[in-house]
Amino acid sequence: MSSSTPSYKNHRYPVEVISHCVWLYFRFPLSFREAEEMMLERGVVVSYETIRRWCLKFGQAYANALRRRRPQPGDKWHLDEVFVKIGGVQKYLWRAVDADGNVLDILVQNRRDKAAARRFFRRLLTATGQVPRVVVTDKLRSYGAACREVMPSVEHRSHKGLNNRAENSHQPTRQRERAMKGFRSVGGAQRFLSAFTGISPHFRPYRHLMTAGRYRLEMRVRFTIWNRITGATDMPAAA
Template sequence: MFKRHRYPKAIILQAVYLKLRFTLSYRDVEELLLIRGVNIDHSTIQRWVYKFTPLIEANIHKRKRQVCDSWRMDETYIKVGGKDRYLYRAVDKYGNTIDFLLTKRRMNGSAQKFLNKAIGNNGKPRIINIDKSGANKQGIKTYNKRNFRNVKWRQCKYLNNIVEQDHRTIKRRIAITTGFKSFESAQRTLAGIEIINIIRKNQIIDSKSTSYKTFNSLAV
């Protein structure tokens, strides 16, 4: 994964972690590393986040603890290039992160795509709680029909408070930034922020003594 890079693995992972864990710009991370005697251009750090976040996300699903079978599913708005994009997210009834997916549109197909990803990584839930979104309801119905499944669903607003509150962690992290310029960059950066949240929620099997060490252990 880290072969043919000018900088060692420890430096690369430290730069990526700083960007994903804290509300810092790429230039902020560049300055922090320079204080420590490491001179790296901010554009290089951006390329590292872009390259390594999907690889770490793939590993995290192999080590994430099993979530319970009662899910809370919702979507929130994210600005990308000045346009509204939709971040689908789900947590279980205890607040553990199940999965996430950034989409360009809020449609039945988007909800179904998210369900395919979430169920593929976590197994079939017994029931999914959603808000009044017709797209989410239709997405579940379509998933059941196409996959010959019987995932139950219900619409109860107060039960979705837990996932709506969980959205705030993501929204707070990006609120003071200049925003995302491209969809792919937003997708990968948001995935990295979600990875850090999963680690902080202690959802990783064989987690290390600190979040940083656990993050490093996922980059194998």
């Protein structure tokens, strides 16, 4: 186990069970109780509350390890924001992806004004450690004002039709939001989405562009990477 692998000291269950539960929850639109039921079918008795704690403790660590293995993002970024109800109150989920659709960062904020756009731009620059060549957004004027202030040398393209890549990247989040019956707090939404956007895309290659054989080979590679960063071996089959 490498030094970057999370520590499982004092955990009663083996790493294979822990990593498999975290994978189930972040990869598929499952509740913790449904993940508990799936593990029971495999002969592993673990409570949904234990799975919840594992996801909180290890989800972000796994997501960060997967992000470190990604290539440097492209120099063309797509930004978008959508409405999201949290505890019955309307908030805004800001998202940035590169030209290949890789999520660069997400941020839940109360507003969609210039200050919010500026905060997101600065967070992006810190997270990626680089400045893009082009930023593509919708027609929200806050983007242009913030871009001129934070990244004056960057070309800003504002056009609704050019930003489909960022808008499409919200679809997996919407699917999970419906399965979870909404988010209950801003902090909880931020924590979940930060881990979710690091783990879920790893297991979502562009399947429609691959043959069945190529897809299976790609998924085997991705599962190998997952086992390496979690320190697990393959999950044993049900008895």
